[in-house]
Amino acid sequence: MAILEVKNLKAYYDEVQILWGVNFKVEKGSLTTILGPNGAGKTTTLKAIMGLLDKVEGEIIFEGENIKNLPPYKRVERGLVLVPEGRMIFPELTVLENLEIGAYTSKARKFAKKNLEHVFELFPRLKERIHQKAGTLSGGEQQMLAIGRGIMACPKLLILDEPSLGLAPKLVLSIFEIIKKLKEEGITLLLVEQNVHLALNIADYGYILENGKIVDEGDAKKLENDPKVLEAYLGI
Amino acid sequence: MSIYIDTLINGILIGLIYSLAAMGLALIWGVLKVINLSHGAFITLGMFFAYLVFKYFHIPPYISVFLALIVGFILGFISYFIALHRIVSKAKSFKEYELSSLLSTFSLSLIITGILLFIFATTPMAINLPLSLFQTKLLASIFSIIFTVALGLFLYKTYLGKAIRAVSQNIDAAKLMGINTTLVLAISFALGIALAMGAGNLIAMVFPFSSLSGASYELKSFIICVIGGLGNPIGTIIGGILLGLLENFFGLFFNQGFVPFIEFTILILLLLFKPKGLFGGSK
Known part of the structure; x- marks a missing residue:
């Protein structure tokens, strides 16, 4: 069963049309990825x-209901959670406060304690820096915090926008290890990436x-050997 | 020697009251990025609120201040949706409403001041309490400290307070956390107005006032925010105390009438040489 289905999605920035009828589905329990070159409209799709x-x-x-006209916070309450591109952590809040704010919705608050332990299990580095201001963290740690914040929200579908962007290769691998772990735990994931091979x-x-x-x-598996995919990325 | 000690104590007490008034301005700037030009008008409204409640219900200002906070919160909440919501919610960044928010809060100020002028003209008013001037100052400054601490605890210890701080740092990210940002903006504006009215209520206990008094307190609030750096609560308290001390010590040697001149000079010098405030501030 599809947890999220997007049909004929069109989006505009002012008068400029960015999306021209995007269709895709995310099956429950799966890890779906959207790949594409810079400027293809990946982040715009997620913002929409x-x-x-x-x-x-x-x-x-989302879960059988059209949520197109709901305000963002109501979508989050329903379990649709985005870890945004560029991490967008709250720099003046501490690591702990960032995670607490991640569990802002009333449902997530009930599970905040359990989820917090889980986040610290996944990212022991964050536990060491629990009272540090988030703005003082390194790029990799900020990405961990952003993902941790997403987990705190009790997502039914966790969307990750370019989690590897701007990270050192070693860190990229460890972030992908975490994503794999989340998938094994049964969280439905939508991953938007430029790093085609790792994502596929x-x-x-x-x-x-x-x-x-x-x-x-x-x-x-099929896409990995698809000439069209190679073309999309060699044509950047 | 004792006159200096007196002046020192008075300066600190008055400064604490000023800082409470400035806190409302700083909060609204910090969260909404709106320079609230109706700040002074709401301070005046707080003064008249204290006066009327005392006159008709015999409730002294140190009790009616709690009512003033509640009334201020309600008025602020309504004012947000009347004067600001449409321009703030449609903008992609606060730079788009820098000018329009000045205009809309200024018109709010004109409306409030106009009503007060219509009813009370510019007759000077004062609340006569069976307390000495020093006692009223002490009482008002103690309330200022209590409200400041309460605000701090609210912002740092509660979910809603943390949400307000999150919204002030990155409103889009706050939306993605499931925060109803419209509600948070309205509550922040309401809190800022509540603080302005509460401060007005306390000031009315100490000094005489008229329908036009708010303007000078608005100016003081601006100076305090500039000294402390807009959006820095600790800086706001220190800024308030510095201004209180300055005014009182200056009054020892010169004519009080020069005080606004000195205040403006400080404001201009700070804006020229330390635009982020003496204590940094978030932006």
């Missing part, structure tokens, strides 16, 4: 799904987004 854009057309069906390596299903449209889709 979360309700951060003014002008959006089409349908966004851990994903079940993939979509290729180019110029605001889905141009190809298929099982991750």
Whole structure:
């Protein structure tokens, strides 16, 4: 069963149309990935799904209901959680406060204690820096915090936007290890990435987004050997 | 020698009251990035609130201040949706509403001041309590400390307080955490107005006032925020005390009428040489 289904999604920045009818599905319990070059509309798609854009057309069906007209906080309350590109942590809040704010919704607050332990299990580094201001963390630690904050929200679908962006190769691998772990725990994931090989390596299903449209889709294993995928990335 | 000690104590006490008034301005700036030009008008409204409640219900200001906070919160909440919501919520960044928010809060100020002028003209008012001037100052400053500490605890210890701080740092990220940012903005504005009215209520206990008094306290609040750095609560308290001391010591040697001149000079010098405030501040 699809937990999220996006139908004919169109999005605009002011008068400029960015998405031209995007269609995709995320199956419950799966790790789905959306790949595409810079400027293809990946982040715009996610912003539209979360309700951060003014002008959006089409349908966004989450757990069988069209949530297109809900404000962002109501989507989060339903379990749709985004770890945004560029991490967007709260720099003046401590690590702990950032995580607490991650569990802001009333449902997430009930599980805050348990989830906090879980986050510290996944990222022991964060526990060491618990009372440090988040702005003083390194890039990798901030990414861990951003993912941790997402876990705190009790997501039914956790969306990760470019979690490897700007990280050293070693850190990229450890972030992907964590994503794999989350998948094994049964969390449904949507991963948007530029790092094609790593993403397809851990994903079940993939979509290729180019110029605001889905141009190809298929099982991750199949896409890895697809000439169209290679073309999309060699054509940057 | 004792006159200096007197002046020192008076300066600190008055400074604490000023800092409470400034706190409301700093909070609204910090969270909404709006320079609230209706701040002074709401301080005046707090003064008249204290006066009327005392006159008709015989409730002294040190008790009616709690009512003033509640009334201020309600008025602030309504004012947010009347004057600010439409321009704030549609903007992609606060730079887009820098000017329009000045205009809308200024018109709010004109409306409030106009109503007060219509009813009370500019007749000077004072509340006669069976307390000495020093006792009223002491009482008002103790309340200022209590409210400041309460605000600090609220912002740092409660979920809603943390949400307010999160919104002030990154409103889009706050939305992604499941925070109803419209509600948080409205509550922050309401709290800022509540603090302004509460401060006005306390000031009315100490000094005489008229329909136009708010303007000078608004100016003082601006100076305190500039000294302390907008959006820095500790800086606001220190800024308030510095201004209180300055005014009182200056009054020892010169005509009190020069005080606004000195205040403006400080404001301009600070803006020229330390635009982020003496104590940094978030931005």
